[in-house]
Amino acid sequence: MENQPSSLGKGLRELRQSRQWSLDQAAAKSGVSKAMLGQIERGESSPTLATLWKIATGFQISFTHLIRGCFYQPNDLSSVRPVNEPKVTSGIDVRVHFPFDETVNFEWLELHLAPGAESHSEPHQGGVTERILVIEGILDLCLSGQWYQYSAGETVSFNADQPHGYRNSGLGVLVFQDVIHY
Numbered sequence: 001m002e003n004q005p006s007s008l009g010k011g012l013r014e015l016r017q018s019r020q021w022s023l024d025q026a027a028a029k030s031g032v033s034k035a036m037l038g039q040i041e042r043g044e045s046s047p048t049l050a051t052l053w054k055i056a057t058g059f060q061i062s063f064t065h066l067i068r069g070c071f072y073q074p075n076d077l078s079s080v081r082p083v084n085e086p087k088v089t090s091g092i093d094v095r096v097h098f099p100f101d102e103t104v105n106f107e108w109l110e111l112h113l114a115p116g117a118e119s120h121s122e123p124h125q126g127g128v129t130e131r132i133l134v135i136e137g138i139l140d141l142c143l144s145g146q147w148y149q150y151s152a153g154e155t156v157s158f159n160a161d162q163p164h165g166y167r168n169s170g171l172g173v174l175v176f177q178d179v180i181h182y
């Protein structure tokens with residue numbers, strides 16, 4: 001594996017240093033281990049979606065501020081893909097339609113989950129809400145331990161300052177839009 005720091009890693013290090021936080025302090029704020037944070041900063045680790053959210057929440061920044069408008073791929077954060085050609089290989093891909101904009105306080109993401117893919121998130125910052133529109137497939141949404149199911153064309157909004165998770169238990173791809181308001 002290459003030791004090339006990704007833009008995510010460089011950005012995270014700059015952000016941490018601008019706060020004058022040690023790795024220990026950043027670990028305490030985010031709940032992500034010091035070792036893992038160091039690996040991410042050096043581009044040695046491809047963090048999961050849940051880990052990225054922990055960092056964004058710990059640093060009290062938006063998700064897209066953290067990933068800098070990159071197309072997030074769990075297995076390769078540094079590569080560039082054509083924005084209009086998302087393809088799901090395995091796991092979870094996140095596309096950024098609109099990065100966080102403080103004049104409107106939201107970011108707009110699109111998530112693609114392969115069959116069987118599942119991601120759980122700890123509570124985001126207080127007051128954060130998510131609005132989801134299912135485009136394709138069936139979304140299993142977990143809110144504070146209770147599962148709900150939504151089909152293509154259906155919408156749901158929820159308070160994201162509670163534990164929540166997404167799962168694709170279908171046989172095909174799951175695609176949904178997610179507007180996150182801070």
Ligand code: MN
Binds near residue numbers: 121124130160164
């Ligand atoms: Mn979330």
